[in-house]
Amino acid sequence: MPENVTSDLLHALVDKMAGPSVDWDGWSSLAMILEFPDGTFNEAHGFLYSPDGTISAVAADAWAVKPAVDAYMNSYYKPDETLPVQVLVQLDRTNGKYNVTFEDTDATRWKMTPRNRKEFREGLRPEFD
Template identity: 55%
Template sequence: MAADVAADLIRALIDTMGAPGVDGDGWESLAIILEFPGGEFNEAHGYLYRPDGVVAAMASDPSAVGPAVTAYTDSHYRLGEVLPRKILVQFDRTTGRYDIAFEEADEARWKVTPRNFRELREELRPKFN
């Protein structure tokens, strides 16, 4: 079941993503951060990585992906448990491989700023060996 809800989550994030000025079909991998300030999901943003080296900022519609996010977190957390601060979803479209990481405590982890955005987008780039 966990693989099904993960696949549904990734599919929902891809189906609702927007990346202004970027070809939505030319990417090969993505990294998306799901944010849960105050314990409620409200944001999905990250990067698309193209084979030609172009990296584009992107976001997915939180209200559209909300049901898939809830199904995924429900498969990992019991009713009443505190949800993570953030979840990182990494997906490689060419291989179908993915990874989903949880950040339970550090609100600043994976936080994009003007000073770190170049380094962070490389840190988040999926690297499956």
């Protein structure tokens, strides 16, 4: 897979994300869930993690990041193949490490509920050795 497709995806998500009350300059890591209901990308949402422990909810404009998401997915999947239902993109801004995890069938794998809110946010936090 061409490295620029991954870089383009990461840059698009970071450049196009928004949220209320966010430490735009100081955040250290990101977890973003890409949603593909019915096999079509339509949403990108997740969290920014700051060194002081603050966790901020963010979302990226789906239409603005769609070209980068499509290019990334096309580098993995052929046109007739079924896309995953979700993709988790994690980035550690301080060391440049990233991870992309595909979920093929369980659309609830990365679903936040009132009961799992705190654990959910922490569970998505990027941790690289």
